[in-house]
Structures are given as C-alpha cells and as structure tokens.
Amino acid sequence: MKKACTLIATIPSLNNIEKVERVFANTNISEVRFNTGAQTPYSISETLDILKKLSIKYKKKLWIDLKGRQLRVIKWADPLFSCIELNHNIQLLYPAQIYFRNSDRVNITHVKDGNKIFVDPLPKYPLGAGQSVNIIAKEIKIDGYLTKTDKQYLLVCRKKKLNNIMASFVENFNDLSQILRFLPTAKIICKVESSKGLEFISQYNISGLMAARDDLFIQTGQNYSLLDHLKFIISRDPEAICASRIFLSLEKKDTVDFADFADLELMYNMGYRKFMLCDNVCNYCFENAILAWENFING
Numbered sequence: 661m662k663k664a665c666t667l668i669a670t671i672p673s674l675n676n677i678e679k680v681e682r683v684f685a686n687t688n689i690s691e692v693r694f695n696t697g698a699q700t701p702y703s704i705s706e707t708l709d710i711l712k713k714l715s716i717k718y719k720k721k722l723w724i725d726l727k728g729r730q731l732r733v734i735k736w737a738d739p740l741f742s743c744i745e746l747n748h749n750i751q752l753l754y755p756a757q758i759y760f761r762n763s764d765r766v767n768i769t770h771v772k773d774g775n776k777i778f779v780d781p782l783p784k785y786p787l788g789a790g791q792s793v794n795i796i797a798k799e800i801k802i803d804g805y806l807t808k809t810d811k812q813y814l815l816v817c818r819k820k821k822l823n824n825i826m827a828s829f830v831e832n833f834n835d836l837s838q839i840l841r842f843l844p845t846a847k848i849i850c851k852v853e854s855s856k857g858l859e860f861i862s863q864y865n866i867s868g869l870m871a872a873r874d875d876l877f878i879q880t881g882q883n884y885s886l887l888d889h890l891k892f893i894i895s896r897d898p899e900a901i902c903a904s905r906i907f908l909s910l911e912k913k914d915t916v917d918f919a920d921f922a923d924l925e926l927m928y929n930m931g932y933r934k935f936m937l938c939d940n941v942c943n944y945c946f947e948n949a950i951l952a953w954e955n956f957i958n959g
Contacts (some may be wrong), residue, residue: 661958662958672939679946680710684718688954690721692715692721694725696726697790697792722822724826726807726825728805728807729748731792732746732747733789739782743776743778744787748775748802748804749802759795760791761792766779805834811842814843815842821845824849825843830848833864867897870902871893872903874905891930899934901935902932904938907920910944921952
C-alpha cells in the first residue's frame, strides 16, 4: 500500500453543482483546484462564494489557479476564415510552431497586432475560446504576466480571504511579486512549465512547486529529458505536486491502460507523493479515475 499519497482534483464545470459537490465530498480527494481559465455561469464573486462554501463544508483546501503567461485562445475561430486571437501579445523569431490540445501542430506564418496569428497548414478543427496552446519558436517574448481575469480573481480573493494560489508558467520573481501586489497573503504554488521556469528554480530556493508535465514536455523538446526535469523538480521540493497526463487513457475508454499505472509508479519512485487530476479527467471520467487511484494506492 502506498503511504502518504494525496490527490488533488480539478473542479468540474460549475454548470452542474451536484457534480462539483461530489468531487469535494470524495474521501480520496484531499484538496481541490479551480481553473480560472474555465467559464462559469456566475460572476467571479459568486463563483468564489460557492467554492469557499464547499471548501469549508468538506474541509478541503481550495486552490485558485491563475493563467499567468499561459497562452490561450480568446475567441472561437475557424482558421479557414479568421485568424487565431491570443490572450497575450507576443513577439517571436521564426521558425515558429503552435501546438493545440488535440495534438495538432502547425506553422505560424504571421503575427498581426501583437496577438493575432496566422498559420499554415490550417488546423483540422475549429478552435475554442479558452483553449490553451503552446508556441515553440526560435525566440519568443510574451508580453505581461497576469491577465485581466487573473487580476480580477486576485482582488476578489483578497476580499474573501482566499489565499491559496497556483500560478502558471512562473519564470521569475517578478511573476510572484505581481501576484503578491494584488494578494499580499498569497500562498503560491509555482507551476514549472518551461525551460525558463526550470532555470528559475535552479537559481533560487523556491518552495511550493508543481511539475506541470503536459506543457513542460512540449516546452522542453518532447523528449526523454522530461524525466531528468521531473527528477530535478522533486529534488528542489520534496513536496512538489505531479500534475497532468494522469490517467489520460480514460479520455478514450472506461478503464486505464497499464502505462498509466506504470507512469504513477515511476513518479512515486522518483519521490512524488502529491498528484493532481486534470480538467478533462475530472469533467468526464472522475469516478473511473478514482477507482484507478484506489487501485494504485492499494496495489
């Protein structure tokens, strides 16, 4: 039996409060994460009131996950007729490619007005608002860190005394200081998702780390080096969270592949004891993921 392992769940869509409450109530879940990149039917204040109430009711720590410099599509787009608009202005040197969550990868040909990009060949599918993307270029600069929505959430968190923050793509102290400017009492988990993030934690003793494996894999070359990066992160913070790519086979079928168990076993043997389930798994196959987690813990 695996000892001292904990599991964090991503809160599913607030359209279905009963489903959300089932996640909070599950005894296998020790903490919950709200992805601010997800739209809700409520205002930010109402959203946080609902989550805080459930957090208190079920005695589960609540994390508010900010998007930072993570690139996201801000408008629905059919690339045949329109460009792709991003949440940040970017500057880049070509060649450059953009990666989508459905594994499409296409070349960027032009950037217009800072955040409107044109690609070739065209993606196979329309692109949804809120969809996260990765850009790999000879050189890229992403303007700013906190988004407008991030700032709004932080201001409301301050009023409601919600201090637990996860921050995407942290790469320097200025990123952290921007969060603390809006929420001085913030307890921050730094999501390591890029080569610059790895460099940052190598230079400074930063506690509260997350190995965000999906983006980190893409950003660091999609090769074996990810294993070295994961070993490095846990060496810098023995309580680091292992996130992304957990039980991904459940997105295609009802039972997990052996590779999913082997992956968790490898992470456990590296020293990881805290794990986090992603948005898709918690939205579409949470119960099956919990069964697989119990199998892993008791195996």
